[in-house]
Amino acid sequence: MNFDVVIVGAGPVGLSFARALTGISLNIAIIDRQTSASLANPSEDGREIALTHLSKKILTNFGIWQEIDQNEISLIKEAKVINGASPYSLHFNHQDTSENTLGHLIPNRLIRAAAYKVVKESKDIKIITNVGVDSFNIDANRTEVKLSNTEVIHSRLMIAADGRLSTARRTMGIPSEVKDFGKTVIVCKMKHEKPHKNIAYECFHYGRTLAVLPMIGNYSSIVITISSDKADAIMNMDDQAFNQDIQSQFNSRLGSMMIAGDKYSYPLFASHASHFHTDRFALIGDASVGMHPVTAHGFNLGLRGSKTLATVIKEAVSNKDDFTSEEILSKYNQKHQRSTRPLYYGTNLLVDLYNSEKLSAKVIRRLALRFGNNFWPVKKLIMGQLTEIQ
Numbered sequence: 244m245n246f247d248v249v250i251v252g253a254g255p256v257g258l259s260f261a262r263a264l265t266g267i268s269l270n271i272a273i274i275d276r277q278t279s280a281s282l283a284n285p286s287e288d289g290r291e292i293a294l295t296h297l298s299k300k301i302l303t304n305f306g307i308w309q310e311i312d313q314n315e316i317s318l319i320k321e322a323k324v325i326n327g328a329s330p331y332s333l334h335f336n337h338q339d340t341s342e343n344t345l346g347h348l349i350p351n352r353l354i355r356a357a358a359y360k361v362v363k364e365s366k367d368i369k370i371i372t373n374v375g376v377d378s379f380n381i382d383a384n385r386t387e388v389k390l391s392n393t394e395v396i397h398s399r400l401m402i403a404a405d406g407r408l409s410t411a412r413r414t415m416g417i418p419s420e421v422k423d424f425g426k427t428v429i430v431c432k433m434k435h436e437k438p439h440k441n442i443a444y445e446c447f448h449y450g451r452t453l454a455v456l457p458m459i460g461n462y463s464s465i466v467i468t469i470s471s472d473k474a475d476a477i478m479n480m481d482d483q484a485f486n487q488d489i490q491s492q493f494n495s496r497l498g499s500m501m502i503a504g505d506k507y508s509y510p511l512f513a514s515h516a517s518h519f520h521t522d523r524f525a526l527i528g529d530a531s532v533g534m535h536p537v538t539a540h541g542f543n544l545g546l547r548g549s550k551t552l553a554t555v556i557k558e559a560v561s562n563k564d565d566f567t568s569e570e571i572l573s574k575y576n577q578k579h580q581r582s583t584r585p586l587y588y589g590t591n592l593l594v595d596l597y598n599s600e601k602l603s604a605k606v607i608r609r610l611a612l613r614f615g616n617n618f619w620p621v622k623k624l625i626m627g628q629l630t631e632i633q
C-alpha cells in the first residue's frame with residue numbers, strides 16, 4: 244500500500260489533521276489500533292472538552308463542528324478562579340469580550356465521533372483500524388510502516404498522532420521533557436439542585452483542586468486533581484460520601500449535588516517534545532505537547548498545530564514544492580514551538596504555584612488574583628489565551 248501521508252493515531256487530533264489535508268489530491272492513510280466501531284461510537288471517558296473560539300472556527304472549517312449535536316454543546320459565559328477558602332475570585336465575563344460566550348464545553352466522545360464521521364466520508368483518506376504499528380523505518384526516499392497484521396505501508400511522510408506516550412516519537416529518538424505532577428485527575432458528571440448559570444469554577448484548595456464546569460441543564464463536569472496516593476480513596480468512595488465531599492468542597496454553591504454516572508481517572512503528567520519533526524516525520528497533538536488540563540489547552544493546541552502543519556503542506560503542494568522537505572517541516576516546527584512553549588511553561592508554573600503549600604506561594608496567589616482582577620491588560624492577556632477570540 245502506497246500513500247502520500249500516513250498518520251498513526253485516529254484520536255481527535257489525528258482525525259482532524261487528516262481532514263485538514265483533504266482536497267489537494269494527497270492520498271492519506273490513518274491507522275488506529277481501535278476498532279472502527281469504537282472510533283465511530285466512542286465510549287464515555289468522562290472528559291468534557293473546553294474549546295476556544297479559534298478551535299470552533301477550525302472545526303467548523305473542517306466540517307466537524309456541524310456534525311456535533313448542537314444541543315450537547317454547553318456555553319461557558321463566565322469563569323471564576325478561587326483560592327483556598329476565600330470567597331474572593333478572579334472573574335472573567337464574556338461581557339468583556341465581543342462574543343456571547345468565553346468558550347464551549349463538549350463531551351470528548353462527541354468530538355471524536357464527529358471527526359471520525361467526517362474522515363470516513365472523505366475519498367482522500369483510507370482508515371485502517373484494529374491494527375497497531377509494530378515497527379517503522381524511514382530513509383531518504385520513503386517511510387515504511389509494518390502493521391501488527393503483517394501488512395506493510397509505504398508513504399512519503401509519516402505523522403505521529405499517537406498520544407502523550409507516543410511510541411513513534413520515542414522510536415525516532417526525539418527527546419521529550421516530561422513533568423510528572425505526582426497527581427491524578429478524577430472526572431465525573433454531577434447533577435445539582437441550583438442552576439450553574441453557565442459559570443465555570445476553578446477552585447485551588449489546599450491539597451487538591453476542584454473544577455466545576457457547566458454542562459447542559461443542571462449538570463456539571465467535576466474535575467478533581469489530587470495527590471496520586473489519595474486518588475484511590477476518592478475513586479472508591481460510595482456515592483453518598485462522594486456527593487457530600489464535593490458539595491462541601493464547593494461550599495454548596497450549587498445546592499445538593501449527586502454523581503450521575505461513573506468516575507474516570509487519569510495520571511497527571513505534562514510533556515513537550517524538544518522538536519516536532521525529523522526527516523519525513525512530524526509530531527502532532529499530545530504526541531508533540533501534552534498539557535496539564537487546568538488551562539484546558541490540550542486539544543485546542545492540537546488543533547492549532549494541525550492547522551499550522553496542514554497549511555505549510557498545502558502551500559508547498561500548491562507551489563509544486565516537495566511538501567516533505569526539511570524546509571517545509573521546520574516551518575511547522577518553528578511556528579508551533581512558538582505557540583506551545585509559553586503556554587506549556589506558563590501552565591506548569593501556575594500549577595506549581597497553586598499547588599504549593601508554602602506560605603509565600605499562598606500570599607503570591609492571593610495577590611495574583613487581585614492583580615489579575617484589577618489590572619486590565621493582564622486580565623485581557625489571560626482572557627485572550629483562554630478564549631482565543633480573534
Ligand SMILES: Cc1cc2nc3c(=O)[nH]c(=O)nc-3n(C[C@H](O)[C@H](O)[C@H](O)COP(=O)(O)OP(=O)(O)OC[C@H]3O[C@@H](n4cnc5c(N)ncnc54)[C@H](O)[C@@H]3O)c2cc1C
Binds near residue numbers: 275529530536
Ligand atoms: C481529564 C482531561 C480533561 C481534558 N480537558 C481538556 C479541555 O478541556 N480542553 C482541551 O483542549 N483538552 C483537554 N484535554 C486534553 C485532550 O483530551 C487531549 O489533548 C486530546 O485527546 C489529544 O488528542 P490526540 O489525538 O493527540 O491523542 P489521543 O486522544 O491520545 O489519541 C491517540 C490515538 O492513537 C492511537 N494509537 C496510539 N498508539 C498507536 C499505535 N502504535 N498504533 C495505532 N494506533 C495507536 C490510540 O488508540 C488513540 O486513538 C483533557 C484531557 C484530560 C485527560
